[in-house]
Amino acid sequence: MTLMSKLANPPTFKPFRLALIQLGSIGANKSDNLKHAREMILKAASGKPDLIVLPECFNSPYGHVHFPVYAEKIGFKPGEAYDIGKSESESVKMLSSAAKECRTWLIGGSIPERDASSDDVYNTCTVYNPQGELVASHRKVHLFDIDIPGKIKFKESETLTGGTTTNFFDTDFARIGLGICYDIRFPELAMISARQGCQVLVYPGAFNMTTGPLHWELLQRGRAVDNQVFFSMCSPARDTTAGYHAWGHSMVVDPMGKVLCEAEEGEQILYTDVDPKVFDEARAGIPVTMQRRFDVYPDVSVGL
Numbered sequence: 508m509t510l511m512s513k514l515a516n517p518p519t520f521k522p523f524r525l526a527l528i529q530l531g532s533i534g535a536n537k538s539d540n541l542k543h544a545r546e547m548i549l550k551a552a553s554g555k556p557d558l559i560v561l562p563e564c565f566n567s568p569y570g571h572v573h574f575p576v577y578a579e580k581i582g583f584k585p586g587e588a589y590d591i592g593k594s595e596s597e598s599v600k601m602l603s604s605a606a607k608e609c610r611t612w613l614i615g616g617s618i619p620e621r622d623a624s625s626d627d628v629y630n631t632c633t634v635y636n637p638q639g640e641l642v643a644s645h646r647k648v649h650l651f652d653i654d655i656p657g658k659i660k661f662k663e664s665e666t667l668t669g670g671t672t673t674n675f676f677d678t679d680f681a682r683i684g685l686g687i688c689y690d691i692r693f694p695e696l697a698m699i700s701a702r703q704g705c706q707v708l709v710y711p712g713a714f715n716m717t718t719g720p721l722h723w724e725l726l727q728r729g730r731a732v733d734n735q736v737f738f739s740m741c742s743p744a745r746d747t748t749a750g751y752h753a754w755g756h757s758m759v760v761d762p763m764g765k766v767l768c769e770a771e772e773g774e775q776i777l778y779t780d781v782d783p784k785v786f787d788e789a790r791a792g793i794p795v796t797m798q799r800r801f802d803v804y805p806d807v808s809v810g811l
C-alpha cells in the first residue's frame with residue numbers, strides 16, 4: 508500500500524480504553540524482563556483495554572553500552588507480510604503471542620534492534636494487532652544526545668542510528684501516530700502525524716530525574732494542544748538501583764491539554780477511556796486546524 512492510499516481513509520475515531528504499563532523490575536536478564544512484561548500485559552488485559560502500551564527499552568537496562576548487547580534482528584518491512592514463526596526476535600515473539608492471547612492491540616514499547624543488512628542498531632517500537640500480527644514499527648528518529656553539566660550526560664548516538672521515517676497505524680477505533688521519547692522534543696514529528704490524520708499519538712519514553720520534572724508533562728500537553736490530539740507517553744517505573752533513573756509519571760493528555768491520568772514513580776497499570784467527543788469539541792471550538800497559513804509558512808507534512 509502506498510502512503511497516499513494509506514492516508515486516504517483514516518478510521519472513524521471511536522471511544523476506546525487505553526492501558527499504560529509503567530513497567531518495573533527491568534534488570535540485566537532479558538528472559539526475566541520478557542517474562543515480567545508478559546505477565547504485566549496479561550494483568551493489564553483484565554481491565555479490558557483495546558490498546559496496551561509498554562515503555563521504552565523494556566527488555567534491557569537503558570544505556571548506550573547495553574543496546575548492541577541486547578539488540579535483536581526484527582526484519583519488519585512496512586507493507587510486507589511478516590512471519591512471526593520465522594522471526595529471530597524473542598521479544599517480537601513474546602509480544603505477538605501476548606497480543607493474540609489478550610486479543611488487544613499492543614504497542615510493544617521499544618527494544619534495541621539490529622538491522623540484518625547494515626548491522627546498525629536502532630531503538631525500535633513494534634505494534635501488534637489483536638491477532639498477534641506485527642503491523643507497524645517506528646525507529647526512534649531523534650537520538651537522545653544531551654549534556655547538562657553536573658546533571659546528566661547521555662549519548663545514544665555512541666551505539667544507535669536514528670530512524671528515517673515517520674510512522675502511524677490504523678486500528679478499528681483510531682489512527683495512532685508513533686514516536687519514542689526524545690522524538691517529542693521535535694514538534695514536526697507530532698505535527699506530521701496529526702496532519703496525516705492521527706487522532707492519538709503514543710510515544711513510549713523514559714525521561715530522567717533532571718528533565719522529567721521540567722519537561723515531561725509540559726511537552727505532552729504542548730504537543731496535545733498544538734495538534735489537538737490525545738497524547739500519551741509510557742515510562743518504565745523508577746529504579747534507583749539501576750544506572751538510569753526513569754522519571755515515571757506515565758500519562759495521557761486530551762486535545763485541550765488536560766492531563767487525564769498520571770502514574771507516580773512505581774510499577775503501575777493506568778487505564779484511560781479515550782473519548783472522541785473531546786477531540787471534536789476542541790477542534791470545533793478552537794478551529795486552528797482550519798486556520799493554518801500555508802501561504803506564510805510551509806506545511807511540513809507535504810511531500811513526505
Ligand SMILES: O=C(O)CCC(=O)C(=O)O
Nearest residue numbers: 651688689713714715718
Ligand atoms: O528528552 C529528554 O529529556 C529525555 C529523552 C530520553 O530520555 C530518551 O530519549 O530516551
